[in-house]
Structures are given as structure tokens and as C-alpha cells.
Amino acid sequence: MVVYVGSFPVLVSLAGELFPALGSKDLSRVLQLIAQAVLIFAVQKLAQFGQDSLLAEPALLVSQRLRRELFSTLQRVELGALEKLSAGDLTYRLTEDADRVSEVLYKTIHDTVPSVLQLLVVLGTMLWLDWKLTIAILLLAPVIVWLISLFGAQVMRATERSQKKVSELAGLLGEAIEGLPLVRAFAAEPWLQDRFEQEISQHRQARQRTYLLVALQHPVVGIIEVIGLFAVLGLAAWRIESGDLTIPGLSSYLTGLIVLIDPIAHVTNNFNEFQQGQASLRRLREIEQEPLEPSDPADSVSLGDVKGALSLESLSFHYVKGQTVLDRLDLQVPAGSVLAVVGPSGAGKSTLFSLLLRFNTAQQGSILLDGVDISSMRSRELRQRVALVPQRTTVFSGSIAEAIRFGRRATHEQMVSAARLANADDFIQALPDGYNTKLEERGSNLSGGQLQRIAIARAVLGDPAILLLDEATSALDAEAEAAVQLGLNRAMADRTVIVIAHRLATVQEADKIVVLEHGRIVELGSHAELMNAYGRYRDLCERQIIRGVEVT
Structure with a gap:
């Protein structure tokens, strides 16, 4: 210059x-x-x-x-x-x-x-x-x-x-x-x-x-x-x-x-x-200038062997001050059990998942995982132990293998094992390039049921202790739902599972069912117990024409 x-x-x-x-x-x-x-x-x-x-x-x-x-x-x-x-x-x-x-x-x-x-x-x-x-x-x-x-x-x-x-x-x-x-x-x-x-x-x-x-x-x-x-x-x-x-x-x-x-x-x-x-x-x-997720505490607790027991203690949360979404929730979810969360739209079901994954932090109360407050854990480690299967599967363009691994280090054998667990290996192997088959934008070259099974394989690849299911079969036809449900049943084995249920016919086998309304727990029990209680849950089931359990 x-x-x-x-x-x-x-x-x-x-x-x-x-x-x-x-x-x-x-x-x-x-x-x-x-x-x-x-x-x-x-x-x-x-x-x-x-x-x-x-x-x-x-x-x-x-x-x-x-x-x-x-x-x-x-x-x-x-x-x-x-x-x-x-x-x-x-x-x-x-x-x-x-x-x-x-x-x-x-x-x-x-x-x-x-x-x-x-x-x-x-x-x-x-x-x-x-x-x-x-x-x-x-x-x-x-x-x-x-x-x-x-x-x-x-x-x-x-x-x-x-x-x-x-x-x-x-x-x-x-x-x-x-x-x-x-x-x-x-x-x-x-x-x-x-x-x-x-x-x-x-x-x-x-x-x-x-x-x-x-x-x-x-x-x-x-x-x-x-x-x-x-x-x-x-x-x-x-x-x-x-x-x-x-x-x-x-x-x-x-x-x-x-x-x-x-x-x-x-x-x-x-x-x-x-x-x-x-x-x-x-x-x-x-x-x-946009608000960021809460950062990990300086004295973060490192997770060891996670069993998956969850405890919600006086949990309250709001997005806008004065408009409570969850109000003083108290709930115990034993390790290895299946909990279904039901209720009308806006009851706080998705917000509960958001708090469990620490996308948001409760203003009052706490969530304990194996007795340890999740707010004291590193968010990355927590999310490696808690896996989500969303209602609508999102995949990035690339191969099926990349979609299942999703940025994680895993051997081919581990990936195939996860796909088998999700009932996805058979249809993947039948594709011309198998696990190397390229996914088009938004996975448009696969059916909804196939994408959902890939999502299940993606979730279980890291062997999470807790599985969050956001009504993973609600948008599928009967044949696809059966294939996905088989994969879910395998994936749920020996894990703590929380299911958001829109179709109540899918939650009758849950160990416990919690009914949320306006952010509060209004009923809690098994399908049989809640049907016999003639309360809000039975009313929701009857609206969906679900056969109940006779009163004894």
C-alpha cells in the first residue's frame, strides 16, 4: 500500500x-x-x-x-x-x-x-x-x-x-x-x-x-x-x-x-x-441480543450411571409473568416405569418436556434425576441421558447412517443395533444403498413410518436412561403405526419413559397416567383406576370412544 x-x-x-x-x-x-x-x-x-x-x-x-x-x-x-x-x-x-x-x-x-x-x-x-x-x-x-x-x-x-x-x-x-x-x-x-x-x-x-x-x-x-x-x-x-x-x-x-x-x-x-x-x-x-439458554453452573455435577428415577417437586413455570403454564407439580416417576401425560391443548404437556430437557428453567421448584437437581448438571450430559422422539420427525440431508448417528461417534455395529431395536433395519437393508442411502430434503424419499423409526433409532443409539415420546404414532396409518409401535416397545424396555398422549388408546398400558389441566395435576393413576374414578380421564376416553374398565 x-x-x-x-x-x-x-x-x-x-x-x-x-x-x-x-x-x-x-x-x-x-x-x-x-x-x-x-x-x-x-x-x-x-x-x-x-x-x-x-x-x-x-x-x-x-x-x-x-x-x-x-x-x-x-x-x-x-x-x-x-x-x-x-x-x-x-x-x-x-x-x-x-x-x-x-x-x-x-x-x-x-x-x-x-x-x-x-x-x-x-x-x-x-x-x-x-x-x-x-x-x-x-x-x-x-x-x-x-x-x-x-x-x-x-x-x-x-x-x-x-x-x-x-x-x-x-x-x-x-x-x-x-x-x-x-x-x-x-x-x-x-x-x-x-x-x-x-x-x-x-x-x-x-x-x-x-x-x-x-x-x-x-x-x-x-x-x-x-x-x-x-x-x-x-x-x-x-x-x-x-x-x-x-x-x-x-x-x-x-x-x-x-x-x-x-x-x-x-x-x-x-x-x-x-x-x-x-x-x-x-x-x-x-x-x-436474543435471550440465551441458561448456561451450565460453574460447579456442575458430572453424571455417572443414571438409573432414570425422576422427581418433580413443587414445579412451577411461566413464559410470561402472571400467566402460569405449570403450577406446583409434584410427581414421582420410578426408574424403568412408563408415565403417560394427557390433557387438552395448552395444559402444559410440551412445556414439561422442555423443562426435562432443560430448554427452559422453572421459576419455582425443581426436577430431580436420581435425586440430583438437573439444574446443577451440564446440559449436554443431561441430554445425552434423556432422548426425545418427536411427533414430527426432522432429519437433515445426508445418508441414513448420518441421520441415525446425528453427529455422535458410534460404530457401524452400534448403529445397526439401534436400527434393529427401532424395527428399522429391515427396510433400510432393503434400500439400494442400505445405510448409505441419501435422504432428500426433509426426508421426502421415505415414508412417515420409516422416518419415525429412524427417529427412534437416533434416540436409542446413545442408550439413554429416559425416553420422551411426543405421541410418535399419531400421524401414521394403521400399518405404519404397527411397525413404529413395535420399534417403540423395544426401545422402551428397561428405560424410564414419559409419553405425551393425544390418542388415549395408546397409553392404556402405562404404569401411571397423569391428567394435566391448566398446568395442574387433576388426576393420577393407572388406566383402570382412572376409568373407575369417573373423572376427567374417563370423560376424555369416552369422547374418543375408548372402551373402559367395568366398575368393580
Whole structure:
């Protein structure tokens, strides 16, 4: 950068000698000066290449590190806060916004800094050549700086609005692509098209405002520059007439003035991009403001051999203060037993799972695992002992083997053993590539029952002591449900199991059934005991036409 910028005063000096040599018709002197200028240009461009190429990797590493740290933060954001964020918006922030920050850093270092140095060096040369003319030029500098900063602030605000519209558009596209079958089923294509048209129109208008501001800045600043140039020419003509300035001196000075125009244009353009980068960086930093999962305590308890006995003691929790979700729950779940949790929507069933996995922390009371409060455990170790089989299976693209391992170290034999336990090995082996079969996005090349058995295999691979089942068969047909249920029965053996039950026919064999309403336990007992009690559970069963147990 020093070599690149330092070559400009030399070029200005050579230009001052070249024009008089052209007028004197001294060909050898002209050729000598041209050869020197070409050599200086070659050295300058070689230095510019070195500067640009050497700075590219650090700028890209910054965006890579920014993405890495923000993605790591994103994985620790509280699930309640994460669910409120748009997937399309987050995707845009971690891709386009991160790239823009990298580009601005690169341009700032490889273009803006040399341009500023060039301005200082050339201005210093011009002061040395003729301080009177340079003072006249510097009188215009505050006006140019004020105009650039004024437009820059407007560009940043317009860019923020534009990026918000792009994020909203990305979110709509994500929803639309995933929901196209539903849209077609309801013949809602015109409605979706109208909504898409509105989004892209608003995006266009926001982008257009940014472009108009940038477009307006160039002629305004350019007019000020031209006024300054002609003012200098008029002043120079007056000084030549008075004998205070020579033609060679004017040649060098005008060359410096021409050289000065280019860095001013670069600084102006890059300032606009810098403001756009500021908007992107601000959007990225907003992710860091989201609430994070509670961190592990400094004196975390290391888990040993976990048997799986659970105890809930006066457990209370709320997402919003004053709106209790779970209210003073007291419950004992012996190791190796099966507990079913039933109740209407909003009773707190899913929240209970969230607390057991320590996605959230109860405001009052505690959950004990083998007599130890789970809040004193390392969350990673706890989740290795407590496995979840969700109602809707989520898989990442990759092979079936990768889906079962899910980032854990396991031998092929351990993976196959887990698949057999989940009643999945037979259908996997029947696939053309077996465990190396590639899963398409969202596992669309497998049936729901097959995906659910993969989810069971994924859960039991780590040999968890506790298994959480969120009605893993509710969305399946009878044949698929039978295959999945067989896998579940195998997986549940010798483990503590808690089942969220929507279809009560699936929980009749549970050791205990707890009925939740408004976050409270209203009934607790076996299927037979609760049916004979003629309470809330029996009422729920009768609504689902489940045959009860006769009263004795």
C-alpha cells in the first residue's frame, strides 16, 4: 500500500516535466520520461495487486468467523425466542448480510485506506507545488465531506429498510415453497401470487430509494468538484498572467488535481457501501441480543450411571409473568416405569418436556434425576441421558447412517443395533444403498413410518436412561403405526419413559397416567383406576370412544 500510494507524487512530478518536453520537441527527453512513467506505473500496479490479493483472505476470514460465532449463538438461543424468528430472515442475515460485511471490510482496507492516503499524499505534493491554489481547493473540502456524510446517513437508513424487505421476502418464499401442496389443495394460488407481488413490489421500492440516493449523490458532489476545478483554473490563469506561476508548475499541479479526483470518487462510493455494511452488521448483531439458554453452573455435577428415577417437586413455570403454564407439580416417576401425560391443548404437556430437557428453567421448584437437581448438571450430559422422539420427525440431508448417528461417534455395529431395536433395519437393508442411502430434503424419499423409526433409532443409539415420546404414532396409518409401535416397545424396555398422549388408546398400558389441566395435576393413576374414578380421564376416553374398565 505504501509503494502504491508513494508512486503518485513521482507520477505528478514526471507529468510536470513531460508537458514542457513535448513543447520543446526534445524526443529523447520525451521518450525517457515516458519510459520512467511506464516503469512507475508497472511498479504501482504490481503493488496494487499484492495489496488487493493479500487482503482478500483476511476479509473473508472475518465473515467466516462472524458466521461461525453467530451460528453458535443461534444454537444457544432460547427455543421460545427462536420460534419467533423467521427462518428466511435468519438465512438472509447469515448469508447476504455476512457477505456484505466482508465486502465492506475488504473495500475499506484495500480501496478506502489507499484512497485516503492518496488524498493526503497528493494534497501534500500540491501544497508543496503551490500552497495558494491548494488552500483555495481545501475551502471546498468541508462542503464535500458534509454532503458525503449527509447522503451516507440517508443511504444507511434506506439500506436497512431494503434489507428488512428482503428478509420478509425470503421468509415468504420459504413458507410458500414448503406450503405449495396446501396452496394447491385450497386453490389459493391467486392469493399467494398477490401476496408475493406485494412483497416484491415493496422490496423494489425500498431498493429503488437506495439507488436514487446513491445516484443523486454523484452529480451533487461532482458539481462541487467541477466548480472547484474551474475556480482553480481561473485563479491559475490570473497568477500566470501576473508571473506568479509557470507553465511547468501548472502542468504538475493540474496532474495532481486530476489524480485527486479519483480517490475522492472512491471514498464517496465506499462510504455509501460502508453505511450499507453498517446496516448489515447491525442486523447480525441483533441475533446476539436474543435471550440465551441458561448456561451450565460453574460447579456442575458430572453424571455417572443414571438409573432414570425422576422427581418433580413443587414445579412451577411461566413464559410470561402472571400467566402460569405449570403450577406446583409434584410427581414421582420410578426408574424403568412408563408415565403417560394427557390433557387438552395448552395444559402444559410440551412445556414439561422442555423443562426435562432443560430448554427452559422453572421459576419455582425443581426436577430431580436420581435425586440430583438437573439444574446443577451440564446440559449436554443431561441430554445425552434423556432422548426425545418427536411427533414430527426432522432429519437433515445426508445418508441414513448420518441421520441415525446425528453427529455422535458410534460404530457401524452400534448403529445397526439401534436400527434393529427401532424395527428399522429391515427396510433400510432393503434400500439400494442400505445405510448409505441419501435422504432428500426433509426426508421426502421415505415414508412417515420409516422416518419415525429412524427417529427412534437416533434416540436409542446413545442408550439413554429416559425416553420422551411426543405421541410418535399419531400421524401414521394403521400399518405404519404397527411397525413404529413395535420399534417403540423395544426401545422402551428397561428405560424410564414419559409419553405425551393425544390418542388415549395408546397409553392404556402405562404404569401411571397423569391428567394435566391448566398446568395442574387433576388426576393420577393407572388406566383402570382412572376409568373407575369417573373423572376427567374417563370423560376424555369416552369422547374418543375408548372402551373402559367395568366398575368393580
